[in-house]
Amino acid sequence: MYTIDRLLRALLLVCILLGVTAYTPLSDETLQNLPAAGPDFDIKMGSILAPILIPRVPGTPGSAAVQQHFVEWFKTNLPSWTVEFQNSTSTTPATGSREVPFANIIITRDPPWTQRGDVGRLALVAHYDSKLTPAGFIGATDSAAPCAMIMHAARSVDEALARKWAAMEEDGSHGLEEEKGVQIIFLDGEEAFVSWTNTDSLYGARSLAEEWEATPHVAMSTYHTPISAITLFLLLDLLGTAKPKVPSYFKTTHWAYQNLAGLEMRLRSLGVLMSKPDHPFLTESEKAANQFNNAWGVQDDHVPFMARGVEVLHIIPTPFPHEWHTMDDDGSHLDLPTVEDWARMLTAFVGEWMDLEGYFPHKSLAADGVQPAKKDEL
DSSP states (O other), X not given: OOOHHHHHHHHHHHHHHTTOOOOOOOOHHHHHTOOOOGGGGOTTTOTTTGGGSSOOOTTSHHHHHHHHHHHHHHHHHOTTSEEEEEEEEEOOTXXXXXXXXXXXXXXXXXXXXXXXXXXXXXXXXXXXXXXXXXXXXXXXXXXXHHHHHHHHXXXXXXXXXXXXXXXXXXXXXXTSSOOEEEEEEEXXXXXXXXXXXXXXXXXXHHHXXXXXXXXXXXXXXXXXXXXXXXXXXXXXXXXXXXSOOBOOOOGGGHHHHHHHHHHHHHHHHTTOOOOOOSSOSBOOTTOOGGGOOSOOOSOSTTHHHHTTTOOEEEEOOSSOOTTTTSTTOSGGGOOHHHHHHHHHHHHHHHHHHTTOTTTSOOHHHHHHTOOOOOGGGO
């Protein structure tokens, strides 16, 4: 005979399979109070961005330094997030028989009562490696700035996540709805060592997707494998120059693109965003279903995941920035208001995806170091 707990869990599974999930729009007040990165995005001294703005070719001291930056920053600022490495090696056309190490960094924040395998995750993804050539290439848009945007968004939603989950435990509502978490994936080895081919590119993404597909969760888990637990693979790349134009690439995630585009327009109308482009960053919110094709979009880290059935929202401009794969793709060529705006838009998207309205601290309280009220006290 089924217990009440089993019946509730069965109902939960049905809801998950049908795609039923909460998605509460953020209020104007919440959007207006989203924190800015400010000095943390300074290209020389900023605690988030500056340490990434160095050459970081896989297997080099620069790559190791950026890995350490990620680990130490999360350990110091977001200790509740778990940090894991997924390592692999591969030969490359540039190194012959010598194996190059690749290190993907996976940083996760799940509800505290959940077990691995029972949480569907919004994945925030960027690659952190830089190109081997030209020598000394930085890759500020490609993809140091996107990594920084993700880090800022994680810090900006962390307290709201903690407050929401604490309230759910207090009122006994935890475990009665779809379990949702946030996962950051910093991928290594996206860049080709010589020229882009199916084997000279996406080294880290190919390794991680293959391993996650082949790694089962324990029996009776909601999600059979880590790759099936990705509910949306939100990939950022080539972001940070002024006036980007980002198309909607995939029909099945156009709804998510439209949500992000709607947040951009709301933030602009509220005067929150700093950049002043003559067009939206997200230019295709009105794109019709018959305007999509079956192409895989721009070749990027999503490809091995998409091939395994993962839903992808790819935020990459077309055309690419003029600085793409040149020495001009450095910190001095970033448009910092645009970088800030992407970070705020990403924070808002995560806030809505995770149903965090009412849990963000008021700006005045946060600034004064006052403990914010619980949701039902606001």
